[in-house]
Amino acid sequence: MKRTIVATVNNTSGVMNRITGLFARRQFNIDSITVGMTENPSVSRMTFVVSVDNQRGLDQVIKQLNKQVDVLKVRDITDDATVERELALVKVVAAPQHRGEISALAEPFRASIIDVGRESITLQVTGDQQKVEALIDLLKPYGIKELARTGITAFKRGTKKSDLETPKYSIIH
Structure with missing residues (x-):
């Protein structure tokens, strides 16, 4: 099954390599990856489309991604309106x-x-x-x-008022 994962990360050297390494160690094929700066130059947004065999393995990768120092937020948006x-x-x-x-x-x-x-x-x-x-x-x-x-x-569609009020990431100084 294909899943779309979005991560906001600190825009620093080596982040993409460490994150893609986590997918590789779990033997998830990355079908596509896009990375680019957000409205904040110190934050990048990564969008992965990955092929996974089971949800349990994907949940484990997301937990490991969230433990990375430079990762601000990770979401599986596959089942969301996007x-x-x-x-x-x-x-x-x-x-x-x-x-x-x-x-x-x-x-x-x-x-x-x-x-x-x-x-x-x-x-x-x-x-x-x-x-x-x-x-x-x-x-x-x-x-x-x-x-x-x-x-x-990909973006999650912003349909609720709370989507506009809740920040999508926090900046660490």
Whole structure:
């Protein structure tokens, strides 16, 4: 089963290595990982999509993550209402006579053409994983030269008043 885990961590050197090491020691495959600074430059947000065999092992990893000095908060948001997005850059073989077709395919996905070469077009698409996959599948017959994907970044939806009032992390000085 796939689980989406979100962690806020101190933005310091070596944190990602220590955290991914915990997953590796438990033999959990990380399907995707995204890491980036939050609105606070001293805090980073990590989003993992992991494949796990059982909930017990995952619970153990979350407990171990919470014990790490640089970890501020860890949550499994798989079963929560979330907003998820992924970014993909896709370079497609595109002879001049096919560029109009490729552009027409990209339009319903709100994908952007961000680079045009003599024999290729590079598209940018953002959305949920299914949307990204669907566009990639439609572009495959043209020939994909390169593909880069960020992996999933996710937030828990903020629907309750208390979500706005409760801080998501605390800053340690």
